[in-house]
Amino acid sequence: MSDTTPITIIGTGFAGLGMGIKLKEAGFHDFVILEQADEVGGTWRDNQYPGCACDVQSALYSFSFEQNPNWSRTFAEQEEILDYLKYCARKYDLYPHIRFHQQVAGARFDEASQTWTVETANAPAMWDYMAKKGLNPGDAIDRNDPEKPEYQSLRTNILISGMGGLSTPAYPNIPGVERFEGKSFHSQNWDHDYDLKGKRVAVIGTGASAIQFVPEVAKDAAQLDLYQRTPPWIMEKPDRPFSKLERTAFRHVPGALNTLRQSIYWKLEARVVAFALSPRLMKVAELDARRLIRKQIKDPVLRKKVTPDYTIGCKRILMSNNYYPALAQDNVDVITDGIQEVRPHSIIDKTGKEREIDALIYGTGFRATEPLPEGMVFGRGGQDLIHAWRDGAEAYKGTTVTGFPNFFMMVGPNTGLAHTSLVYMIECQIEYILDAITKMRQNGWQSVDVQPEVQREFNEDIQSRLDGSVWQDGGCNSWYIDENGKNTTLWPSFTWHFRHLTSRFDAAQYHCEPAEAPIT
Numbered sequence: 001m002s003d004t005t006p007i008t009i010i011g012t013g014f015a016g017l018g019m020g021i022k023l024k025e026a027g028f029h030d031f032v033i034l035e036q037a038d039e040v041g042g043t044w045r046d047n048q049y050p051g052c053a054c055d056v057q058s059a060l061y062s063f064s065f066e067q068n069p070n071w072s073r074t075f076a077e078q079e080e081i082l083d084y085l086k087y088c089a090r091k092y093d094l095y096p097h098i099r100f101h102q103q104v105a106g107a108r109f110d111e112a113s114q115t116w117t118v119e120t121a122n123a124p125a126m127w128d129y130m131a132k133k134g135l136n137p138g139d140a141i142d143r144n145d146p147e148k149p150e151y152q153s154l155r156t157n158i159l160i161s162g163m164g165g166l167s168t169p170a171y172p173n174i175p176g177v178e179r180f181e182g183k184s185f186h187s188q189n190w191d192h193d194y195d196l197k198g199k200r201v202a203v204i205g206t207g208a209s210a211i212q213f214v215p216e217v218a219k220d221a222a223q224l225d226l227y228q229r230t231p232p233w234i235m236e237k238p239d240r241p242f243s244k245l246e247r248t249a250f251r252h253v254p255g256a257l258n259t260l261r262q263s264i265y266w267k268l269e270a271r272v273v274a275f276a277l278s279p280r281l282m283k284v285a286e287l288d289a290r291r292l293i294r295k296q297i298k299d300p301v302l303r304k305k306v307t308p309d310y311t312i313g314c315k316r317i318l319m320s321n322n323y324y325p326a327l328a329q330d331n332v333d334v335i336t337d338g339i340q341e342v343r344p345h346s347i348i349d350k351t352g353k354e355r356e357i358d359a360l361i362y363g364t365g366f367r368a369t370e371p372l373p374e375g376m377v378f379g380r381g382g383q384d385l386i387h388a389w390r391d392g393a394e395a396y397k398g399t400t401v402t403g404f405p406n407f408f409m410m411v412g413p414n415t416g417l418a419h420t421s422l423v424y425m426i427e428c429q430i431e432y433i434l435d436a437i438t439k440m441r442q443n444g445w446q447s448v449d450v451q452p453e454v455q456r457e458f459n460e461d462i463q464s465r466l467d468g469s470v471w472q473d474g475g476c477n478s479w480y481i482d483e484n485g486k487n488t489t490l491w492p493s494f495t496w497h498f499r500h501l502t503s504r505f506d507a508a509q510y511h512c513e514p515a516e517a518p519i520t
């Protein structure tokens with residue numbers, strides 16, 4: 001079965017929903033949104049681990065055109081952000097456009113018609129199949145396997161990915177994990193039916209997710225063994241409920257919420273100076289972080305374990321008021337000896353010490369530098385996107401990739417942020433893509449494909465800006481950097497600079513193919 005639609009969006013997080021809203025506002029109603037789950041929300045629907053919250057201030061963590069006067073706290077929790085996204089989908093009447101339970105299996109560009117064929121599978125059937133085959137999300141699927149769920153195809157002129165850069169969980173490659181017989185899950189797939197109360201729990205990883213759920217798990221677990229490979233730098237989180245007065249002002253005083261938003265935006269934006277332009281300034285932030293360790297941890301051995309030895313900012317700077325106190329609890333051990341092997345009911349560290357456990361939780365993050373598996377997106381000449389990216393993922397303005405016409409990526413290469421709200425970048429990309437579609441329709445272009453040299457120069461500039469920044473040369477291993485040692489994830493400049501670059505679709509940098517028949 002094959003059907004057609006002029007515009008297809010993948011995903012219903014901030015990116016997919018924002019794109020849908022702006023398409024409708026511009027008068028383009030001929031789009032569908034493919035969503036593998038049964039509800040909207042993206043990362044804020046998928047990540048429901050205990051303690052899940054945003055480490056960007058709530059005033060900044062919403063669409064600029066739909067600011068939320070109802071945030072309850074300075075840093076919103078997961079449920080509230082998910083409610084906000086559902087509210088946006090309802091308010092802008094996006095539900096009729098969304099096809100739920102559609103997992104995108106692949107997409108292929110057809111030269112003759114200059115269109116994309118997107119293959120989808122019923123998502124629950126696909127999850128069952130993957131579980132049966134022992135495959136993790138993001139693993140390649142054998143298309144010739146007769147047991148695999150049937151694919152449907154959808155033909156589309158414009159394909160917009162709103163799948164996000166941090167949506168495929170990463171699992172550690174540790175000997176023996178497949179033989180573990182207790183309960184195990186990744187932070188993104190938290191099993192709320194499994195009661196951790198009184199259990200012996202091991203957590204692997206100490207990143208942004210783990211530091212949020214570890215204090216919650218430590219409240220109930222009989223024993224929590226936290227396997228730390230590299231300690232993160234952590235700052236105090238200025239989190240508090242908004243007062244009644246503040247909330248009244250947000251609702252009734254014109255511009256009150258926007259004024260707060262602007263002040264946070266510019267304060268965070270100023271941090272780029274230290275991160276990218278003058279990393280020595282990071283020492284000031286480091287003093288604050290060291291002070292927090294001294295204040296919250298009394299044991300000198302534990303203090304030493306949790307104090308990083310790399311420049312602050314090299315990995316995402318985390319914020320928490322309850323992580324260090326949780327580590328200081330009697331039922332929590334921070335293990336820094338590395339993991340040698342996982343056995344059916346225990347973990348052996350690299351000193352040979354064995355610790356029995358009932359449950360193993362992976363706080364091991366996401367496949368940030370390889371968000372798509374091989375064999376998923378094929379552009380001109382059947383080229384696999386992953387092969388096009390063998391020297392590192394790159395795009396023009398983080399959005400279009402040469403040889404992949406009409407394929408627009410939101411939160412594509414080098415559009416991630418370490419210092420402020422990603423929603424800002426998403427809105428910039430929405431503006432750029434919307435202008436591209438508008439120009440395509442006005443000029444009767446069937447396809448637009450960025451010129452290779454334009455993409456190359458753009459990325460050379462990005463890499464030269466990253467040189468010397470704490471994100472590239474901060475002396476740590478981070479998910480910002482790919483296996484070639486290249487930072488393919490972060491935007492290395494001010495976000496207003498990105499806004500400027502994406503304020504209009506620069507068709508002169510593209511090869512624009514006229515349509516044989518008008519596109520409707």
Ligand code: N01
Nearest residue numbers: 053054055172205206207208209210229230316363364365
């Ligand atoms: O993942 P991470 P995350 N053996 O990659 C460790 C966003 N986010 O899910 O540092 C042992 O940061 C790894 O160790 P190391 C945010 O952008 C946002 O926590 O590589 N350990 C690390 O400690 C964030 O940056 C919010 O040495 C292993 C941890 O696992 C991003 O998501 C909230 C290992 C992974 O940390 C990812 O955060 C939460 C191994 N084999 C997340 N492999 C907001 O509030 C990995 N590790 C907006």
